[in-house]
Amino acid sequence: MRALGASRKQVTAATLTEAGAVAVVASAAGLAGGIGVAVGLQALFPAIGFPFPEGDLVVSGTSLLLPLAVGAGAVLALVAFVVLGPVASARAVRIIGGPLDRLRGVTGSLARRNALRSPKRTAATASALMIGVAVVSLFTVFGASLKATMDQTVERSFAGDVAVSTPSFGAGGSGLSPCLAPALAERPEVATAVGLGRGVAEVDGEGRALTVTDPVALAEAFDLGTVEGTLDGLGDDGIAITRGEAAEQHLKVGDRTELAFTDGKKDAFTVRALYGRSELAGDYVITRDAWAPHRVQDSDTLVSVTFEDGVGAADGKAAVAEAYGDPEVQTRDEYAQSSAGGIDMMLPLVYALLALAVLIALLGIANTLTLAVHERTRELGLLRAVGQTRGQLRAMVRWESVLVAAFGTAGGLALGGFLGWVLVKASDGAPDTAFAFALPPAQLVVVTLVGLTAGALAGLRPARHAARLDVLRAVAAD
Amino acid sequence: MNTATPHRPSGAPHVPYAARVEAAVKVHGTSGTAVTALDGVSVGFPAGRFTAIMGPSGSGKSTLMHCAAGLDTLTSGSAYIGDTDLGSLDDRRLTLLRRDRVGFVFQAFNLVPTLTVAENITLPMDLAGHGSGLGRGRGLGRGRKDRHGRQDRRARQEQLEWTEALIDVVGLQDRLHHRPAELSGGQQQRVAVARAFAGRPDVVFADEPTGNLDSRSGEEVLGLLGRAVRGMGRTVVMATHDPVAAAHADEVLFLADGRLTDRMAAPTADKVLDRLKAFDARAAEGVGPRAVSGTASFARVAPDTTTGTVPDAAAGSASGAAPARPAPDTAPEGAKP
Numbered sequence: 001m002r003a004l005g006a007s008r009k010q011v012t013a014a015t016l017t018e019a020g021a022v023a024v025v026a027s028a029a030g031l032a033g034g035i036g037v038a039v040g041l042q043a044l045f046p047a048i049g050f051p052f053p054e055g056d057l058v059v060s061g062t063s064l065l066l067p068l069a070v071g072a073g074a075v076l077a078l079v080a081f082v083v084l085g086p087v088a089s090a091r092a093v094r095i096i097g098g099p100l101d102r103l104r105g106v107t108g109s110l111a112r113r114n115a116l117r118s119p120k121r122t123a124a125t126a127s128a129l130m131i132g133v134a135v136v137s138l139f140t141v142f143g144a145s146l147k148a149t150m151d152q153t154v155e156r157s158f159a160g161d162v163a164v165s166t167p168s169f170g171a172g173g174s175g176l177s178p179c180l181a182p183a184l185a186e187r188p189e190v191a192t193a194v195g196l197g198r199g200v201a202e203v204d205g206e207g208r209a210l211t212v213t214d215p216v217a218l219a220e221a222f223d224l225g226t227v228e229g230t231l232d233g234l235g236d237d238g239i240a241i242t243r244g245e246a247a248e249q250h251l252k253v254g255d256r257t258e259l260a261f262t263d264g265k266k267d268a269f270t271v272r273a274l275y276g277r278s279e280l281a282g283d284y285v286i287t288r289d290a291w292a293p294h295r296v297q298d299s300d301t302l303v304s305v306t307f308e309d310g311v312g313a314a315d316g317k318a319a320v321a322e323a324y325g326d327p328e329v330q331t332r333d334e335y336a337q338s339s340a341g342g343i344d345m346m347l348p349l350v351y352a353l354l355a356l357a358v359l360i361a362l363l364g365i366a367n368t369l370t371l372a373v374h375e376r377t378r379e380l381g382l383l384r385a386v387g388q389t390r391g392q393l394r395a396m397v398r399w400e401s402v403l404v405a406a407f408g409t410a411g412g413l414a415l416g417g418f419l420g421w422v423l424v425k426a427s428d429g430a431p432d433t434a435f436a437f438a439l440p441p442a443q444l445v446v447v448t449l450v451g452l453t454a455g456a457l458a459g460l461r462p463a464r465h466a467a468r469l470d471v472l473r474a475v476a477a478d
Numbered sequence: 479m480n481t482a483t484p485h486r487p488s489g490a491p492h493v494p495y496a497a498r499v500e501a502a503v504k505v506h507g508t509s510g511t512a513v514t515a516l517d518g519v520s521v522g523f524p525a526g527r528f529t530a531i532m533g534p535s536g537s538g539k540s541t542l543m544h545c546a547a548g549l550d551t552l553t554s555g556s557a558y559i560g561d562t563d564l565g566s567l568d569d570r571r572l573t574l575l576r577r578d579r580v581g582f583v584f585q586a587f588n589l590v591p592t593l594t595v596a597e598n599i600t601l602p603m604d605l606a607g608h609g610s611g612l613g614r615g616r617g618l619g620r621g622r623k624d625r626h627g628r629q630d631r632r633a634r635q636e637q638l639e640w641t642e643a644l645i646d647v648v649g650l651q652d653r654l655h656h657r658p659a660e661l662s663g664g665q666q667q668r669v670a671v672a673r674a675f676a677g678r679p680d681v682v683f684a685d686e687p688t689g690n691l692d693s694r695s696g697e698e699v700l701g702l703l704g705r706a707v708r709g710m711g712r713t714v715v716m717a718t719h720d721p722v723a724a725a726h727a728d729e730v731l732f733l734a735d736g737r738l739t740d741r742m743a744a745p746t747a748d749k750v751l752d753r754l755k756a757f758d759a760r761a762a763e764g765v766g767p768r769a770v771s772g773t774a775s776f777a778r779v780a781p782d783t784t785t786g787t788v789p790d791a792a793a794g795s796a797s798g799a800a801p802a803r804p805a806p807d808t809a810p811e812g813a814k815p
Contacts, residue, residue: 106604113592378587385549385584386673387577387602389570471549 090119092407100399107392110383111399114372115407125368126408132357133412133451134419137444139350141420144440162320164303176300178288181217184305189319191308194221195300196281199291202260203284204249210259211282212291213300215240215273218281221304225276229253233272236289240273245283261294347443358450362458365404369397369462373469381471390467397466398459405455409448496681496713497546498522501555504541504736515541517736518555523681523715528707530727531717532750534757538736539717540685546715547580547683548572560680577602581674581682583699585689588670589658596654599641599673606677641676648672648702664695671702675712682706684716688723700726721750732757 093115100108115122164176164184181195194217199210211218215231218224231240239259241251251257251271260266269286305320373380380393388396417439424437504516515538523529523546531539544550546557548564557564559579567575576582581602589598597604645651648668658666667687674682684703688696704726706712716727724730725747732740734757742753 105607106601110590110592117592379590382584382587383590383601383605384573385576385582387573387605389573389605391570392605472544 090116090122092410093119093122093403096406096410097403100403107395108399111396111403114376114396114400115403121368121372122404122407125365126361126404126411128364129358129361129405129408129451129454130411130415132354132361133409133447134416136350136354136357137413137416137447138419138423139353139416140347140440140443140447141417141438142423143347143350144438144443145420145424148438162305162307164305164320176303178300181214181300181303184303184320187319189307189315191306192217192220193303193305194218195303197288197291197300199286199295200262201284201294203257205260208284209282210284210286210291212286212288212295215285215287218285221306222281224281227273227275229271229273231273231275231285234285234287234290236287236292237267237269238272238287238290239269240275240285241271242283243274243276246271246274263294265294350443351446354447354450358454361405361408362454365401365455365458366461368404369401369459370465372400373397373462373466377469377473380466380469381473384469384471394463394467397463398456401459401462402452402455405451405458409451409455412451413444413448494525495522495558495560496525497557497559497715499542499546499552499555499557502542502545502552502557503554504538504545504550505553506541514736516545516552516555519733519736519738520555521731521738523713525680525713526707526711527729528704528714528727529716530724530730530745531715531733532719532721532724532730532754533733533739534719536735537733539719539733541736542733543683543685543715543717547582547681548576574606577605578677579680581677581679583667583670583674583682583684583687583703585686588673589666591658594655594657595650595661595669598658598669599645599676601673602677603637640678641672644672644675647705662695664691664698667691667695667699668702671699671706675706675710678712681713681715684714686718687716688718688720693722696720696723721747721754724750 093112097108097112097115100112164180176195178195178197181193184190184193194214196218197212199212201208201210215234219227219231225243228243229240234240239257241249246252249257253271253274255271256268257271258266258268267290269290273285275281275285384390384393421437498521500520502516502519503514506513506515517538519538519542521542531542533539541550545552546559548557548559548567552565559575562575562579564572564575582588589595590601593601645654648671650665650668650672653661653665653669658669661669667690671684671687674684682703687699687703691699700723703714703716707714707728714727716723718724725745727745728743730742730745730750731738732742732753739757740753742749
C-alpha cells in the first residue's frame, strides 16, 4: 500500500505539473497566436490591396467590438473543448483507433485501450497539440477565405480588362505615375484607363482610406452598384461614399462632413454621391483636385484598363506592356491571383507557429507516456513474459502516442475550422461585402500529417524506455 | 563441495523432460555485492507430471523457475525447454518461445487490466496472430474471416474446442467479457491458469500461484493445475512454500541456499511438513508468518540451529548439499517481505 500511496502522490504531482505545463503552453500559444494575427494582418491587408490606414493605428470602439465578439465565441469554444475534452477523447479515440484493431491486431487494440484508460489524461495531453493545430488551422482557413473573397471581389467588381499595378505593395512605396492612366487611354487599343491613388484622412475623427481617382472613369472600370446622386461633379470639395459608410456616419447626399488630412489641414466636403459596392473602389472617393493640396506624393497604386471592342486580351495586354513594360500588367485573373498572393506570405509564419506548437505538444505527449510506462511497469513485464516481443511493445506505445496526437489534431482542426468560420461570418457584416468561407485542403492535410508525425515521434523515447524494462520486475511478487 | 548432483537429468535417458536445467548457477549483482541464488542446480521436470519446488524464501526456487522458463538468464550452466537450449536464443526468440511453448501463472498481477477475461486467456495466441485482433486469434470465435487453408482451419477448430473446454474446467463461462478488476482474486488466478494452458504449451510454470489467495480459492487453483496434468496430460512446475499446495504435486523438490537438497515422490502435506521441520530452522524462519489452513506455519517450528544438515538419512542423496552458510536469510529473496 505504501508503494501504491507513493505512486499516487507521484501521479498527483505529475498531473499538477502537467496541468501547469498545459496552461503555460496554452497561454504561450494564445499569445503567439494573438501576436501572429496582428503581424499577419498588418502584412496581409496592404499586400492584398485592402485599404489600410497609413497614419497612426487608431483603436476605435467599433473596431474592437468585432474581435471581442469573435474572442468571446472563441473562449466559449475553448471552454467547451476543455470541459468536453475527456468525453470527447474517449469517443474520438475509440473511433479513430477503430481501424487499428484490424490493421495492427492485438498491438493496435492494446494501444487503443491504453489511450482510453484515462480519457482525462489523454485529453489533457492532447490539448497542447489541439490548441496549436487550432491556431494554425484558424490561420489557414481565414487566409483561404480571404483569398476566396479576393477572387470573388475581383471577379465581381473589376470591370477592366487588364490591371497595371505597382510591383511592390505596401503603403507609401513606389507607385505608378498619375500620368500613366491618361497616357494609356490615348493608345488606340484602349477604351478607358483609370488610375486609383490612395489617400488617408480622418472623417469624423476616425482614420479612413480615401480613393483618389477620376470618379467618372472609376464608374466605367468598376462595378459600383447603384449610384445615388452624381459622380460627375465631385469637384474639389465633393466626396462619394459607400452606402454602408454613409449610414454609419449618418450622411446622405447633400450633407457636409469634415476631412482632416495628414498635413494638418481640415476641409469641409459635400457628399455628392452614394454607391453600393466598395470592394476595390474603397469607401471614400475624392477627385485628384481635392487630394492635390494635401498629397505627399502623387501616385496611383492601380490603373485599370479597358480595351476597345475587338481588341483581344493578349493583344491589348501586349500593347500596354509594350508601352509601359516596367509596371506589372495583369489580366483580370492574374490580378486576382496576385491580389491574393500576399496571403501566401503568411504561410511560413503559420508553419513556424505549427512547428512550435508541435514541438511543445511532442514533449508533453512524450512525458505523459513515459509516466504511463512507468506506472504500467508490471503490466508491461507481464505482456513481455507471456510473449509480447520488444518490437510489439514498442509499437504498442508508439500507436498510443499516435492516437493521442490524432485526437489532438482532429480536435484542433475542428476547433480551428469552427473559429475560422466564426471569424469569416463575423467579418461578413456588411451586405455589400460578402465574405467567402473556404477550406484550404492541401494545408489542412499538411497540418494533419504534421500532427500525426509528431505523435509517432513523441512515442519513440517512451517506447524505447518501455522495451528496456526488465521482465522480471513485473513477475516478482511482493 | 558442490559435487552432489544426484538428479542429473542426463543420467535418466528415457525420461522426456519438458524442461530442465544443468549445472545452473545464477549470481545476482556484481562482485562486491554478489549473491548466489542458484549454486549449481541440475534438475529435470518430466513431461506430463506436476512438480513442486519447495524451499524457504531465499532458497532460489523463484530464480530456478525464472531461469528454467526463459524469463531470466543463467550466469553459467544451461536451461532447456524440450531440446531447445535457452542460452542459444536471443531476446526475440526467447520471447517467442515463452509465447508459444511456455505458460505462466504468477503470484499476482497475472492479467492485463484493459483486456476482458476472454482476451486475457487468448493473449499469447493473439500476440502470435497477425492482424486478427484481440480475442479472435484462434481463440474465442467472434466470426472472424477465414483467410487460411483447411488444415489451418482444422487446427483452429481444435484450438477453439480446447479453449472452450478449458474455460468450462475453470468455470468462467459467465465471466468471459468482464474485466479483471471485476473478478475476485481466486477468479483472476483461474483466468491466469486458463491463459497459461490455452496455447497448449510444453510446460506451465506457476510461481506461488496460491500465495495471495484464501485457502478455498487456493485449493481451486491447485485442483485445476492437478487436473490439467492428470486429466489433460499437461506439465506443471510450481514453486511454493506451502506444504498443502506442494501436496498436489506428483513430486516435490526441496531447495535451500540455491542448491537442490532433497526430493519426495507422492507427497502429502504432513510428509512435506515433516521434511521441512527437519531443515534448518533459521532457514525456515525466512518463510514468514503466513499460516496455512490447519497446518503450522514454518515460523512456529521449533528452532534447531545445532545441526544445519538434513537429518533424514533416507533422503540421503541430498545431504552433501546441505545448507552450510550461516545466514540464508540474506539470500536475494530474503530481502522481500
